[in-house]
Amino acid sequence: MTRLQLTRWLVRQSIPLFIFAGVLLLQWSAPSGLARSLQRLEGLLYDAKVQYLPPWPRSVSNIQIVDLDEASLHEIGRMPWDRQHFVKLSDALAKAGAVLVVYDVLFSEPQANAALLALQSWTRQTTLPDAQRQDLLEHASQLDPDARFANTLRTTEVVLANLLHRHGNLRTGQLSPAMFSVAQQRPVGATAFEPFSGFAAPIAPLAAAVRGQGFINAEEDADGFVRRVALLHQLDQQLYPSLALEAFRVYSLLDQVQPRWLQHNGGAYLQGVQIGSSLVRTDQQGRILIPYRGGARHYPYTSAADVLAGRIKDQRFDQAVVFVGTSATGLADLQATPTALNFPGVEIHATVFDGLMAPQTLPYRPDWWAGATLLQLLLAGLLCLWLFPKLGPLGSAATTLSLLLLSISLNLWLWRTQMLDLPLLSPLLLVSLLSVYFISYGFVSETRRRKQINAVFDQYLPPAHIQRLLADPASVSLAGEKKQLTVLFCDIRGFTTISEQMSAQQLKLWLNQYFNALTRAIQQHDGTIDKYVGDMVMAFWGAPLAEQAHARKALTAAFAMLKALEALNRSFQAAGQPVARIGIGINSGEMNVGDMGSDFRRSYTVIGDAVNLGSRLEGLTKFYGVPLLVSEFTKAEAPEFDYLLVDKVRVKGKRIPIRIYLPLEPDLAPAQRSQCQLLQQALDAYFHRDFSAAQLLLQDLHPQICRPQDSYPSLDLAPLINLYLQRISVFNHEPPPPDWDGSHLHS
Structure with missing residues (x-):
């Protein structure tokens, strides 16, 4: 080897030598902040040994x-x-x-x-x-x-x-x-x-x-x-x-x-x-x-x-x-x-x-652990410096895996048979860093982050969202995480009856028009479409892009969906097709969001108790005869809207009652808004056990209720009034117990 070749070789090896020296420094003289992180990683490796390879015998006492x-x-x-x-x-x-x-x-x-x-x-x-x-x-x-x-x-x-x-x-x-x-x-x-x-x-x-x-x-x-x-x-x-x-x-x-x-x-x-x-x-x-x-x-x-x-x-x-x-x-x-x-x-x-x-x-760390660790690092480092420059990418990857497995196996053998606890992080870190350097040395890495984001989210988000994600890839994570979100469920009432009136081709076209109208309303208000299941639409707000006003946008989208359905039903009636009536449930809370699924099929979705409650609220819209229900948590997140308290409910699996509300559209007709205010007074009396006053208010209000033609066409308060009149009738014959909190149990 000539002097020039030797010089080039030394220059090429300077970075690996720097890596080797850096690992030695981290093992014995790391800065305090970094030392805590390294101790945490070392602790995780130790925890794995404790969980899966305990060397101690069964209890003798x-x-x-x-x-x-x-x-x-x-x-x-x-x-x-x-x-x-x-x-x-x-x-x-x-x-x-x-x-x-x-x-x-x-x-x-x-x-x-x-x-x-x-x-x-x-x-x-x-x-x-x-x-x-x-x-x-x-x-x-x-x-x-x-x-x-x-x-x-x-x-x-x-x-x-x-x-x-x-x-x-x-x-x-x-x-x-x-x-x-x-x-x-x-x-x-x-x-x-x-x-x-x-x-x-x-x-x-x-x-x-x-x-x-x-x-x-x-x-x-x-x-x-x-x-x-x-x-x-x-x-x-x-x-x-x-x-x-x-x-x-x-x-x-x-x-x-x-x-x-x-x-x-x-x-x-x-x-x-x-x-x-x-x-x-x-x-x-x-x-x-x-x-x-x-x-x-x-x-x-x-x-x-x-x-x-x-x-x-x-x-x-x-x-x-x-x-x-x-x-x-x-x-x-x-x-x-x-x-x-x-x-x-x-x-x-x-x-x-x-x-x-x-x-x-009992496992223990011997006094000579520092010398043993230094010897292991020297052997592993010299072996990497000798082998990696001679190997291609696949050979380097295979060698790296072999060295990592060898280091882990030796450490576990000493733990299992000799009860010795020796550091494992530094050998693994040294081999990993050296392999990354030598593999990267032979390739020019090219990022595919923009294409990945576009491929994953273009089926969920409106184009404007996609452009924002591509402009700032760091703002989104596919990994699962907990976030404060708002979820929306929407379902067609009486869909089985509707489907029986049409052929398969007619039903497909009818559903396509329905989904197009609702999806457009959701995406216009920055919602993320989660999935379509039969006649059900699921969407959420606040991910993948953070959105502080996720509850407000979800409610605005729900009102837009009801208005879009009103226009769509007029076209259905003109074509002699069945009209659609929907129920929408909305809930806000902490949810797990991320790219989930199997190796064969994945989906960017949300899961958690808060999601389940949103689904239950959608189902309860039929029980209360209202088109839209939100939880008390969504109401707290979007206080700018007016709400009508519908009930206090205890759903399956929950002990604490939850208040559910009917949001009132901002441009609701004055007459209908007045009716809602009177109904709220009646319900307040009901929840305070003043059943006589509540009954009088409801009976006075009942003849006034009619379906409006100019605003909020899906709102009909008559079923809700009849429901509470029936409850009051039962309580008049059999009063509730003293500890009654006004809640209704839904199984």
């Missing part, structure tokens, strides 16, 4: 969780509970055979002795001999709820929780002496722990009576997920155990657990925690990876209300370690974990306790 769940809060009351419930709960679990009860509940505040307070107030106002007053006070003191709970703790095997924090020197309750649980001897030069300055611990009577205490602090990664937990934390130069570690110590009948240190070059580094004859390997801050065994509720859960009420008749708690905590949403003890986004914190402690039963199977 009976671990149960007693849940202070929503049912318990509903039956017993909101937290904090009276101490008598915990006295009863502890006694019930002990009688059921539990060998240890672990509370993931803070008892850092005393409970007032109501009897003592009342007696003190009474004795101050009453003249009693001193001896009698003292006897009464001593008797009331014996009723102290904290004292009764402490007495229970002395006779049962219980571990309580505390919380360490860094909020100044605020300290509540009393910590058990650290040396009772953890050996405190540390060699000179030992790695410093990140210290805490305050705590919330059980109150002194409970702390003195309980078998042990442990902290319940969560260790969140940069992305907010809990993947590891500390077994030890430092406060006032003392090491304190976690709740799971302390529970395991008490369960194992050990006096202490012993931190193990490795002394090297004048320093001492934490290797792990010695528990009896077993070593639990940790990082230098005393943390372990949590051995999640699946999603939430892997362990058996029992409602605390069932235990307190004596409804548990089986032997589930016999020889069990019982963790007591909460899965109730309002008590803020749900964590994001690799296996579930709402994972009860109490089950995390139970999982760690379970892992301590077989510490040799």
Whole structure:
């Protein structure tokens, strides 16, 4: 190779070398903002291993969780509970055979002795001999709820929780002496722990009576997920155990657990925690990876209300370690974990306790992980620099896939067989970036974004929309996303009868005219046609282009559809063909929108509960005899229109009633608008249970109703008036219950 050739080769390789150096920099010295993103990606890869390749064995002990769940809060009351419930709960679990009860509940505040307070107030106002007053006070003191709970703790095997924090020197309750649980001897030069300055611990009577205490602090990664937990934390130069570690110590009948240190070059580094004859390997801050065994509720859960009420008749708690905590949403003890986004914190402690039963199977990251990762990056980088320049696009792609699979397989093998957790993102990132560079080096990439947009959306959108999308391709995404949209459903009333009056060819031509008129009205008001199903038209507003006034445009389009149908029906009548009557349902809300379907057929569409409600509203137009119905959510999005409240309904699958409205066209005739106002007064009286006033108004209004010829031709209020007169007639004979909210259930 000549000097010139060597120079050109070095120039060509400078970018790959820069990529290689950049990956090394990102692995060990990434900027803080980018480091969080990389940690998130690394965390996702770790989460996949936890979900699909757990190396740990089945549980060897009976671990149960007693849940202070929503049912318990509903039956017993909101937290904090009276101490008598915990006295009863502890006694019930002990009688059921539990060998240890672990509370993931803070008892850092005393409970007032109501009897003592009342007696003190009474004795101050009453003249009693001193001896009698003292006897009464001593008797009331014996009723102290904290004292009764402490007495229970002395006779049962219980571990309580505390919380360490860094909020100044605020300290509540009393910590058990650290040396009772953890050996405190540390060699000179030992790695410093990140210290805490305050705590919330059980109150002194409970702390003195309980078998042990442990902290319940969560260790969140940069992305907010809990993947590891500390077994030890430092406060006032003392090491304190976690709740799971302390529970395991008490369960194992050990006096202490012993931190193990490795002394090297004048320093001492934490290797792990010695528990009896077993070593639990940790990082230098005393943390372990949590051995999640699946999603939430892997362990058996029992409602605390069932235990307190004596409804548990089986032997589930016999020889069990019982963790007591909460899965109730309002008590803020749900964590994001690799296996579930709402994972009860109490089950995390139970999982760690379970892992301590077989510490040799706990995954860990060894001290030499940095050197191993560097060696892997060097080998992968040199192999890519040697192979890729010699290969074509297909060969480079195949080599890239092989290297990626090799890196993943090696990482998973070490995880599965050696319980080693090594970084996976940096090798994958290096191979991927180098392959992209070398493949791109041989090709000139040409974007086809404009053609893709035109091919996908020209069947849904008006031409003006297509031009806007092509002018700004970044404004649209084919990927699924949640957006605030408005959806419209339109259907022909009595279509089966109409279809029976015409031949197949006549029906096709008749439907084509109908769909053309309605589609034109929708597209003129910037609507996106979703689909045609039989005689049904579905459209939505607010996607793919963002539209703030999506509800207003949907309503304007609906009025335009009714007017277009009026003109179309005149032409149908002149040709001797059946006329069309339609019902339109409109709803606004959060919907999933995107290019959805299968490999064989796809469609840009919307799905979600808000879409289903729009479809239900279209079906209800026939029940109420009106051409157009909108939900209260659409009304809130488009307040510039006038509305007539039609009903409060509860549709299938929904518990909360929804108000549905008939929008009034802006140029509605004054006489008809006056009738709508009178009808609204009648309905207001009806929903306020004033059925007599409502009946009088409806009876007075009924003879006035007629179908207008000059405006809003599809509006006929007579069916709605008759419907409410029938309801009032029923209520006059059988009044509604006291809790009646005016809603009507539609199945």
